[in-house]
Amino acid sequence: MPDTLLATDADNPGTELWTRREIEQQPETLRATQQVLRARRAAIEAFVAPLLARPELRIVLTGAGTSAFIGECLAPWLSKLLGRCVEAIATTDIVSAPQYHLRRDTPTLLVSFGRSGNSPESLAAVELLDGHIAEAYHLVITCNAAGALAQRAGANSLVVMLPEATHDRGFAMTSSFSAMMLAALSILGGIDALDPRVPVIAAGVEGALAQAEAPAERLAERGFKRVVYLGSGVFTGLAREAALKMMELSDGAVVTCFDSALGFRHGPKTIVNAETLIVVFVANDPLVRLYDLDIVRELRRDGHSGEVIVVSAQPADGANITIPGMAQAADPDLLFPFIVPAQLLGLRVSQLLGLTPDNPNASGAVNRVVQGVRIHAAQA
Structure with missing residues (x-):
């Protein structure tokens, strides 16, 4: 390139x-x-x-x-x-x-x-x-x-x-x-172990790109002031990355939060109001998935948030974004398509805020490669 x-x-x-x-x-x-x-x-x-x-x-x-x-x-x-x-x-x-x-x-x-x-x-x-x-x-x-x-x-x-x-x-x-x-x-x-899964992962990312574009546009236009990402197991780390993408690309204009499905009830749920978008990454792992779906039902039943979006590989979950061809995939393989909706949403929010997505922080307070770090000597 x-x-x-x-x-x-x-x-x-x-x-x-x-x-x-x-x-x-x-x-x-x-x-x-x-x-x-x-x-x-x-x-x-x-x-x-x-x-x-x-x-x-x-x-x-x-x-x-x-x-x-x-x-x-x-x-x-x-x-x-x-x-x-x-x-x-x-x-x-x-x-x-x-x-x-x-x-x-x-x-x-x-x-x-x-x-x-x-x-x-x-x-x-x-x-x-x-x-x-x-x-x-x-x-x-x-x-x-x-x-x-x-x-x-x-x-x-x-x-x-x-x-x-x-x-x-x-x-x-x-x-x-x-x-x-x-x-x-x-x-x-194991390179050989992952080799046959890469075409499925790549195709899942292609499916996510196709499916998430229109929802990302619609959700960005709603102008949510707060965005929450929830995920359990391997998806807690992904929820953290998704939250960072929104924070970076909106230049901090959108307040973000991340947590696990169970952890969210223990205080962080207080962030929810009518201006809050909640995105839940639903695992394929049978046990983890039960807890993910529980929080989805609870949040939708509460009716306090602006909207609850479900990203899943299972059509039966009533997902807003369903990753095609990965209903049997192991959870780490889903990390790759699941992050796509968060990336696209952050990008579109950045554009609608009038920012330049490639450099959203025009003030220079943060940089592509971090600056201003002093490394102090540590005792052996």
């Missing part, structure tokens, strides 16, 4: 709209990501397989902001799949309080996610691990070969570079989020 090629909004000629393009390219970039992993399978398996064979190995998924939420989405599933505790700990937490998160005598694999790989905390987390843990390993999944994170990798490290198109130009991470998440799911869960 050359820098000279711009997507434009018909209502705002010349306005860069990388964000829309990057949302819409996700089926393609997911397929391309898996192709990259297949091509590097020998090197990846040579690095990962001996580590996963060690029962004492600790696995930490890390990143900042959206990159951290990848870990929050995947950690529950990977813990179950690998039969060990896989932890999601943000670089911002590791760097600010390493004494709570690093264990000197425990062999640790740090899986670092970075769109640009230039966030100060990303590099600092790697250096802290090397300085504070006797046996540290690094798996770097990034979209930018020139980034500091990719360039820093040395001994006991493997860098997995994703396709250039995943290095999102827009402020809000979209295709970089889904591509790095797919890469981690494939590498840690």
